[in-house]
Amino acid sequence: MENLIANFNYVIVVILMMIGLWSMLAQKNLIKKCIGMAIFQTGIILFFISIGAKDNALIPILTEASDHKYHDPDVAKVANPLTQILMLTAIVVGVATLGVGLALAQKIYREYSSFDEDEILNKQTK
Amino acid sequence: MPSLPIWQFDVPLLILVVLFAVVALSIRNLMGTAIVFGAYSFMMCLIWAGMGAVDVAFTEAAVGAGVSTVFIVSTIYNTSATMPPRPGGLPFKLFIGVVVTLTGVFLLSAIPDFPKWGEPNSPANATVAPYYISNTIADAHVPNIVTTVLADYRGFDTLLETTVVFIACIAIYSILRVDEARSKTEDSGPVDAEPHYDPSDSLIVRQASRFMVPFMQLFALYVIAHGHYSPGGGFQGGVILGASLILVAISFDLKFLLAQWREKQIMLMVAWGVFLYAVVGLGCVFMGGNYLDYGFLNPVLPGEQDMARSHGILLVEIGVGITVMFSMIGIHINLASNGHFDRGL
Amino acid sequence: MTDQLPILVILGPLLGAVFAALGGWFRPKSSHPLVIIGLVLSFVAALKLVFTVADTGAQKYWLGGWGSKPGYGVVGIQITVDHLNTLLLAAVSGIALLTALYTKRLVDTELAGRQRYFYALFSLLVTGLLGITITGDIFNLYVFMEIAALSSYALIAYGKGRAYMAAFNYLIMGTMGACLYLLGVGFVFAKSGTLNVDDISIILPTLGQSQAVFVGFALILLGAWAKMALFPFHGWLPNAYTYSPTAGAAILAPLATKVAVYAMLRIMLTVYSVDYILNSPSIQSIALGLSTIAIVVGSFFSLSQTNLKKIASYFVVSEIGYMVGGAWLANKPGLTGAMYHVVADAAMTSALFMAIGCIAYRLGQSKLDGLKGVFFKMPVTMAAFVFTMAALIGVPPTCGFFSKWYLIQGAVQAGVWHFVIALLISSLVKAIILFRIVEIGYNRVPHPAVDGNPAIPCNEAPLGMLIPTVAMALGLVAIGLATSPLVNTIIAKALPATLTP
Numbered sequence: 001m002e003n004l005i006a007n008f009n010y011v012i013v014v015i016l017m018m019i020g021l022w023s024m025l026a027q028k029n030l031i032k033k034c035i036g037m038a039i040f041q042t043g044i045i046l047f048f049i050s051i052g053a054k055d056n057a058l059i060p061i062l063t064e065a066s067d068h069k070y071h072d073p074d075v076a077k078v079a080n081p082l083t084q085i086l087m088l089t090a091i092v093v094g095v096a097t098l099g100v101g102l103a104l105a106q107k108i109y110r111e112y113s114s115f116d117e118d119e120i121l122n123k124q125t126k
Numbered sequence: 127m128p129s130l131p132i133w134q135f136d137v138p139l140l141i142l143v144v145l146f147a148v149v150a151l152s153i154r155n156l157m158g159t160a161i162v163f164g165a166y167s168f169m170m171c172l173i174w175a176g177m178g179a180v181d182v183a184f185t186e187a188a189v190g191a192g193v194s195t196v197f198i199v200s201t202i203y204n205t206s207a208t209m210p211p212r213p214g215g216l217p218f219k220l221f222i223g224v225v226v227t228l229t230g231v232f233l234l235s236a237i238p239d240f241p242k243w244g245e246p247n248s249p250a251n252a253t254v255a256p257y258y259i260s261n262t263i264a265d266a267h268v269p270n271i272v273t274t275v276l277a278d279y280r281g282f283d284t285l286l287e288t289t290v291v292f293i294a295c296i297a298i299y300s301i302l303r304v305d306e307a308r309s310k311t312e313d314s315g316p317v318d319a320e321p322h323y324d325p326s327d328s329l330i331v332r333q334a335s336r337f338m339v340p341f342m343q344l345f346a347l348y349v350i351a352h353g354h355y356s357p358g359g360g361f362q363g364g365v366i367l368g369a370s371l372i373l374v375a376i377s378f379d380l381k382f383l384l385a386q387w388r389e390k391q392i393m394l395m396v397a398w399g400v401f402l403y404a405v406v407g408l409g410c411v412f413m414g415g416n417y418l419d420y421g422f423l424n425p426v427l428p429g430e431q432d433m434a435r436s437h438g439i440l441l442v443e444i445g446v447g448i449t450v451m452f453s454m455i456g457i458h459i460n461l462a463s464n465g466h467f468d469r470g471l
Numbered sequence: 472m473t474d475q476l477p478i479l480v481i482l483g484p485l486l487g488a489v490f491a492a493l494g495g496w497f498r499p500k501s502s503h504p505l506v507i508i509g510l511v512l513s514f515v516a517a518l519k520l521v522f523t524v525a526d527t528g529a530q531k532y533w534l535g536g537w538g539s540k541p542g543y544g545v546v547g548i549q550i551t552v553d554h555l556n557t558l559l560l561a562a563v564s565g566i567a568l569l570t571a572l573y574t575k576r577l578v579d580t581e582l583a584g585r586q587r588y589f590y591a592l593f594s595l596l597v598t599g600l601l602g603i604t605i606t607g608d609i610f611n612l613y614v615f616m617e618i619a620a621l622s623s624y625a626l627i628a629y630g631k632g633r634a635y636m637a638a639f640n641y642l643i644m645g646t647m648g649a650c651l652y653l654l655g656v657g658f659v660f661a662k663s664g665t666l667n668v669d670d671i672s673i674i675l676p677t678l679g680q681s682q683a684v685f686v687g688f689a690l691i692l693l694g695a696w697a698k699m700a701l702f703p704f705h706g707w708l709p710n711a712y713t714y715s716p717t718a719g720a721a722i723l724a725p726l727a728t729k730v731a732v733y734a735m736l737r738i739m740l741t742v743y744s745v746d747y748i749l750n751s752p753s754i755q756s757i758a759l760g761l762s763t764i765a766i767v768v769g770s771f772f773s774l775s776q777t778n779l780k781k782i783a784s785y786f787v788v789s790e791i792g793y794m795v796g797g798a799w800l801a802n803k804p805g806l807t808g809a810m811y812h813v814v815a816d817a818a819m820t821s822a823l824f825m826a827i828g829c830i831a832y833r834l835g836q837s838k839l840d841g842l843k844g845v846f847f848k849m850p851v852t853m854a855a856f857v858f859t860m861a862a863l864i865g866v867p868p869t870c871g872f873f874s875k876w877y878l879i880q881g882a883v884q885a886g887v888w889h890f891v892i893a894l895l896i897s898s899l900v901k902a903i904i905l906f907r908i909v910e911i912g913y914n915r916v917p918h919p920a921v922d923g924n925p926a927i928p929c930n931e932a933p934l935g936m937l938i939p940t941v942a943m944a945l946g947l948v949a950i951g952l953a954t955s956p957l958v959n960t961i962i963a964k965a966l967p968a969t970l971t972p
Binding site: 007008009010011012014015016017018019020021022023025026027028029031032034035036038039042045046049050051052053054055057058059060061062063064070072073075076077078079080081082083084085087088089091092093094095096097098099100102103104105106107109110115116118 | 136170193223227229234246247254290294298302356
Binding site for chain 2: 475482485492493496532533534535543544546547548585587588589592595598602610614621622624625628635654658660661662663664665666674682683685686687689690
């Protein structure tokens with residue numbers, strides 16, 4: 001059962017990323033493109049977190065023992081903090097890009113009154 | 127507290143996440159897309175919390191599910207919310223579909239080569255990461271390993287991340303801000319004596335937010351300050367602070383918020399956070415160390431060398447919190463009012 | 472203080488941007504000098520580092536003081552200045568400084584009323600580009616890449632009308648590239664466990680034939696290719712650089728794609744090692760094929776355009792083919808040519824866009840047909856323009872000649888004849904375009920020196936724009952004349968030791 005779950009996790013991650021990527025490239029609506037971008041990025045973040053997961057591990061916050069000291073933790077029982085840091089950065093970069101994308105989409109709407117790429121192209125070449 | 131995976135929990139969540147993604151991208155109504163996207167983010171957040179990534183889940187809940195959804199809704203609010211059906215273009219979509227499928231297959235071909243999922247001794251888990259786990263107390267006396275790595279070991283990345291948020295705010299400002307004659311004055315000046323608000327009609331919304339905002343801000347300050355000991359830190363706290371101001375803007379009126387926090391003040395504060403972070407690093411250089419080596423601030427900060435690092439981390443997190451808070455509200459104002467800074471969501 | 476030089480290269484423009492963003496609200500005219508100060512700091516540090524590296528070798532700098540811990544490897548973030556990137560650092564900061572001086576007039580006129588954050592974004596773009604060049608950590612590279620990318624989207628959006636859609640398309644393609652790069656980093660990290668460039672290069676050979684490492688490499692390459700606009704990912708570039716305001720194009724065009732090429736070189740040579748490259752013939756032939764197509768496509772599309780800026784943008788597309796092809800030839804002259812061309816092309820593209828900017832500023836537009844008589848109206852600018860075109864065609868002793876020399880030598884040595892033919896076709900096309908411009912600008916109006924013909928008033932570009940343009944054009948010759956010391960002292964040492972000649 002564990003084996004099935006392991007591969008299932010990665011398969012879902014790849015499917016999710018590809019859905020986002022398809023939407024970014026093939027959809028004509030600008031907002032849908034932005035959302036596809038966000039889905040692609042969250043898929044990548046899920047991928048990284050999956051790499052850093054450990055079976056039966058605790059969260060990476062150490063707790064004081066009863067004598068008010070921090071004892072040496074069992075490394076195998078603490079979730080990998082490195083992948084989590086990288087993904088904190090990735091989330092923030094993702095929302096920043098999403099914000100800029102939405103601002104551009106709004107500006108384009110102000111110019112062309114449409115979110116649809118084909119319509120905008122028509123209006124541009126007129 | 128043992129963590130997941132409990133497959134009965136994990137598998138349905140993963141399937142739901144894919145379902146939500148597909149639904150979000152096929153709904154015709156853009157407002158519906160925004161809402162489903164918010165739900166998608168919440169599901170992701172649960173999955174990550176299940177895998178032990180609590181800080182990441184916290185950030186995703188605040189940033190992805192919370193603020194991102196508000197941004198999308200603000201954008202749609204000023205524009206059209208429906209997507210007219212546009213037939214055709216099928217060959218291109220099929221072509222992209224084939225390319226994407228091939229890419230997916232290519233990616234999957236590498237999966238058998240991966241270490242077993244959850245393996246504690248995989249290269250990713252056993253090369254550099256054990257150093258952080260074993261030495262966080264000795265080096266910086268901070269139990270939240272994620273905070274130590276974020277602000278100390280890989281503090282440079284966090285400075286750049288804060289810069290990214292800063293860039294997003296000034297970029298959106300540059301793109302959207304409409305420079306009308308009356309708003310050209312550098313000093314926004316006092317608002318006229320009888321401001322014309324257009325408050326939301328709902329008394330319940332106004333009263334509830336009046337009650338919630340102070341608690342939100344207090345909690346956010348706790349999150350920043352207690353980030354050493356519990357999940358949290360500068361980003362999460364900053365986003366919650368920004369969200370509290372967004373709540374004021376939405377439930378009352380954008381003008382009401384702008385009367386409290388003027389445009390110039392918001393944009394200046396965005397830069398001050400990055401400045402604080404960069405200057406703390408420079409301080410370390412002046413004291414003889416490398417950039418962002420908080421240990422060298424020991425003579426200036428109270429406590430031993432490891433406490434100096436702890437304090438350095440706190441200073442830096444405050445800088446991050448400031449920039450993120452004002453960026454979130456700055457971006458929201460620009461998106462919601464389409465750059466006019468008057469009416470809004 | 473000298474051991475802190477590497478971080479100064481980054482901090483200069485970063486703090487300059489922050490101060491410009493603050494100062495812009497109090498004294499709008501102060502943002503430009505603040506940014507100039509930051510760029511001067513950065514350029515001086517980078518220049519000093521060139522000599523330091525030439526003397527003593529690679530300089531490593533550990534942020535936060537977290538270096539290599541026994542048994543774990545490097546636990547912090549490392550920035551490295553070595554033979555591979557020191558020239559590019561000096562080139563990027565130098566070109567940025569000149570361009571900042573050049574764009575002052577343009578920003579004041581073209582962008583009047585909206586320029587509050589222009590220089591802050593400009594400086595942040597330069598920070599991102601310098602950061603990509605200097606970092607020794609593959610995840611840090613991603614964050615710097617996004618800093619540069621977000622700033623460039625905003626700079627392009629300063630144009631009007633069509634610029635917004637161009638910026639949006641660039642955003643989608645650029646983010647796709649960055650995400651693919653990040654995914655590749657994920658695959659590599661899953662197998663190696665560290666993000667440090669040097670540590671990974673030690674670990675990877677011990678993994679043997681690993682599909683995950685191969686897929687990671689392919690993804691990183693795809694990401695870098697999307698960012699540098701290699702065919703077939705070049706769709707965003709012509710529109711983005713044409714509709715961007717002149718000031719934006721002047722800084723984006725020379726630097727953004729070249730730094731992406733450097734990132735590819737860094738991953739290829741330091742992280743993966745040239746042996747890996749030679750053992751992956753499939754990627755090598757694909758890369759060489761794409762380079763050739765990029766050169767040919769760029770050249771032919773530039774022939775059919777009527778707008779100077781579009782022509783220049785398609786030149787950029789074809790020049791990328793030079794560099795990628797040279798790198799993937801994976802022999803000494805090819806790699807030398809590629810590394811030399813990164814710096815040379817940055818200078819050539821900068822001079823080209825500066826000259827076009829001067830023309831567009833005075834004539835109000837940049838269409839080919841509108842160039843009638845321009846050689847009389849703006850003699851100095853057109854001299855610089857012709858000079859730059861000669862460099863692009865490959866006339867000695869400009870730098871363009873030497874890069875073509877190395878690239879053709881490498882292609883002949885490796886037996887990749889389609890690349891040689893593409894290089895020659897590209898020079899031919901550029902010559903055709905140059906002659907066409909000379910014909911329109913010189914011959915389509917009555918020559919004023921002949922009796923009875925009306926005089927054409929000389930309306931040269933303002934000095935603030937003219938001096939940087941001429942300086943950059945002369946720099947092309949300077950770089951060309953300095954080829955021998957540059958190659959022997961620095962570029963040759965950046966080549967991997969195991970490379971067969």
